Amino acid sequence: MVTRLPHLIATTARLAWEADKSALRLVTLAEVGRGISQAVSLVAVNRVLAHLLETGTTAERLAHAGPALTVAGGAALIGAVLRSLSTAGTGQLEPKVERVATERYLAHTANVELEAVEDDEFHKLLDSASYGAGSARRMVKYCQNVITALMSLIAAASVLAILHPILLVMLVAMTLPSAWAALSVARRRYTSFHVWVQHSRAGQLISRLLISTEAAPEIRVHQVGPFLLHHFRAMSQSQEGEQKRLARLAARTGLIAAGWTGVATAGAYATLGGLLWTGVMALSVGGTAVLAIRSGSSSLNNLVLQVNWLYEESMFVGDLHRLCEEAAKRTIPVGGLPLPKEPAQITFEDVAFTYQGKDNKRALDGASLTIPTGKIVALVGANGSGKSTLIKLLCGLYQPESGRILWDDVDAADADRQELVSRVAVVGQDFYRWPFTADVNVTIGRPDEPPNQERLEAAARYAGAESLIEELPRGWSTLLARGYKGGHNLSGGQWQLLGLSRAHYRRGQVLIVDEPTSALDAKAEQQLFDQIRMLADAGQTVILITHRLGSVRAADLIHVLDHGRVAESGTFEDLLSDEVEGPKVFRDLYRIQAAQYATEAPAVPSQNGRPQVPGGRQ
Numbered sequence: 001m002v003t004r005l006p007h008l009i010a011t012t013a014r015l016a017w018e019a020d021k022s023a024l025r026l027v028t029l030a031e032v033g034r035g036i037s038q039a040v041s042l043v044a045v046n047r048v049l050a051h052l053l054e055t056g057t058t059a060e061r062l063a064h065a066g067p068a069l070t071v072a073g074g075a076a077l078i079g080a081v082l083r084s085l086s087t088a089g090t091g092q093l094e095p096k097v098e099r100v101a102t103e104r105y106l107a108h109t110a111n112v113e114l115e116a117v118e119d120d121e122f123h124k125l126l127d128s129a130s131y132g133a134g135s136a137r138r139m140v141k142y143c144q145n146v147i148t149a150l151m152s153l154i155a156a157a158s159v160l161a162i163l164h165p166i167l168l169v170m171l172v173a174m175t176l177p178s179a180w181a182a183l184s185v186a187r188r189r190y191t192s193f194h195v196w197v198q199h200s201r202a203g204q205l206i207s208r209l210l211i212s213t214e215a216a217p218e219i220r221v222h223q224v225g226p227f228l229l230h231h232f233r234a235m236s237q238s239q240e241g242e243q244k245r246l247a248r249l250a251a252r253t254g255l256i257a258a259g260w261t262g263v264a265t266a267g268a269y270a271t272l273g274g275l276l277w278t279g280v281m282a283l284s285v286g287g288t289a290v291l292a293i294r295s296g297s298s299s300l301n302n303l304v305l306q307v308n309w310l311y312e313e314s315m316f317v318g319d320l321h322r323l324c325e326e327a328a329k330r331t332i333p334v335g336g337l338p339l340p341k342e343p344a345q346i347t348f349e350d351v352a353f354t355y356q357g358k359d360n361k362r363a364l365d366g367a368s369l370t371i372p373t374g375k376i377v378a379l380v381g382a383n384g385s386g387k388s389t390l391i392k393l394l395c396g397l398y399q400p401e402s403g404r405i406l407w408d409d410v411d412a413a414d415a416d417r418q419e420l421v422s423r424v425a426v427v428g429q430d431f432y433r434w435p436f437t438a439d440v441n442v443t444i445g446r447p448d449e450p451p452n453q454e455r456l457e458a459a460a461r462y463a464g465a466e467s468l469i470e471e472l473p474r475g476w477s478t479l480l481a482r483g484y485k486g487g488h489n490l491s492g493g494q495w496q497l498l499g500l501s502r503a504h505y506r507r508g509q510v511l512i513v514d515e516p517t518s519a520l521d522a523k524a525e526q527q528l529f530d531q532i533r534m535l536a537d538a539g540q541t542v543i544l545i546t547h548r549l550g551s552v553r554a555a556d557l558i559h560v561l562d563h564g565r566v567a568e569s570g571t572f573e574d575l576l577s578d579e580v581e582g583p584k585v586f587r588d589l590y591r592i593q594a595a596q597y598a599t600e601a602p603a604v605p606s607q608n609g610r611p612q613v614p615g616g617r618q
């Protein structure tokens with residue numbers, strides 16, 4: 001604790017310096033001033049006692065003690081003024097330190113690779129580090145308290161050392177047990193926190209689900225409430241068990257420490273008695289010694305307590321520092337080779353990729369394909385065949401385990417990542433529904449540029465979202481966050497239109513749409529495909545991922561993925577044709593879909609009177 005103390009104070013001081021230099025100066029000066037005033041006060045009290053116990057009449061003794069008494073009073077007054085100055089400075093510093101620490105945490109986290117965010121070890125660190133900012137705030141207060149206690153202690157200890165050095169030893173002996181107890185309890189609490197951090201996060205997740213607006217309908221219709229409550233209770237109860245264990249251990253440690261402190265205190269007073277008895281110490285000095293022992297032991301106890309809290313909080317701030325270090329190692333690299341301005345094609349060369357986790361299979365297992373720019377390229381394949389993974393690699397969210405992704409002849413691994421992501425606009429299956437207004441939900445596609453109304457309207461036109469915006473209670477300014485005043489809710493399909501508008505607003509060279517029509521009605525779907533065709537005709541590269549195989553008819557090239565590899569590629573006609581060689585994965589999937597239409601759709605009478613089934617065999 002002693003060796004760590006300067007480091008802990010320095011860490012907090014650095015954060016405080018960054019947050020508010022003048023407030024830190026004020027607190028430091030006020031605290032040093034308070035220490036000096038306390039020392040002066042103790043020495044003055046010593047003088048007062050000496051004068052009061054000397055021979056002479058009461059009036060004479062009081063008159064002699066007068067000046068020292070005035071000094072003691074003056075020192076106390078100055079100490080009080082300095083204390084209030086220090087309190088004001090600390091109050092100013094605390095929230096600023098918390099903000100600086102929080103910003104550091106958030107900035108580092110926002111810049112790490114996606115893989116780091118999905119790594120459970122990193123996430124665990126994120127969880128514990130999230131307490132670091134609050135701890136940094138509290139550390140300011142504890143640091144102030146430590147300095148106060150330290151100054152009082154130095155004052156009392158100096159007096160004791162002058163009176164008799166053995167008294168100083170006794171003072172330390174009286175305080176050591178409580179120091180040991182406080183430290184043991186803090187360590188145990190911190191270790192337990194780390195063991196339980198994910199458990200408590202899971203408990204919080206369940207409690208948040210119970211009040212979440214997204215889960216509310218299902219909680220009611222499927223009566224999930226009691227199930228969630230049961231799990232919440234079970235998780236809380238196991239945590240209560242841990243708290244009980246810690247409390248029992250803390251009580252035992254406290255009892256042992258109190259016993260030792262009692263013995264040491266008795267020893268201290270016995271020693272003092274011995275010194276007085278043998279005449280080594282004068283009675284007047286004995287009185288001061290009692291005062292100094294009492295003041296010193298209470299300062300030392302307070303110091304131990306404050307350092308202990310400081311120590312406990314510092315462990316969380318330590319987590320915050322570790323997170324920042326770890327995040328810096330896993331941050332998205334800056335700089336790299338420039339990408340060709342107008343690449344002719346993007347090529348995947350034997351790309352393999354496995355998600356983190358010990359039992360994960362390869363999501364991409366030697367995928368090779370070409371995406372010619374300015375065309376519509378469709379990616380199709382069964383669930384889990386690797387389509388979305390391929391797109392995430394194309395966007396630079398993950399790096400291939402082996403193989404290369406080339407923009408003409410520039411390997412994406414060596415390219416400037418910022419430039420790479422600025423070339424793509426993506427509306428994924430799990431695109432985010434930002435709890436902001438409708439216009440922000442679209443313009444957030446290009447947050448680095450000021451919002452542009454014309455471009456916003458064009459994006460809405462592209463996605464067919466104009467009538468949706470017109471019907472919103474406040475148009476573009478409607479808040480799309482349920483549970484907030486004026487908050488409005490959209491249907492799944494309406495959200496999809498906004499997601500598409502966002503991707504269009506971004507104006508990336510490559511537009512990636514993953515299942516863009518899954519929630520759209522037939523008319524909106526048709527309108528969207530017309531728009532996509534128009535974009536491709538104007539030179540935009542569109543990558544389309546869909547399970548609606550009929551809708552890839554308009555694609556210039558279709559890649560069919562199967563178990564992380566490209567099973568076959570070609571145009572819609574090629575892939576259905578008997579003449580073109582291949583495993584015919586697409587044709588099999590297409591026939592299954594077409595058969596569903598054949599049995600489900602009502603027959604439409606044809607002109608020659610025979611029934612005809614849309615999309616089906618006749």
Ligand SMILES: Nc1ncnc2c1ncn2[C@@H]1O[C@H](COP(=O)(O)OP(=O)(O)OP(=O)(O)O)[C@@H](O)[C@H]1O
Nearest residue numbers: 355356360363381382383384385386387388389390
């Ligand atoms: N974040 C992840 N962590 C671990 N495994 C993942 C993750 N995302 C996908 N996978 C796995 O990778 C494989 C490929 O998934 P991917 O999402 O690329 O398939 P997909 O072809 O897009 O499927 P779908 O048509 O269902 O969207 C699957 O086995 C899936 O379980």
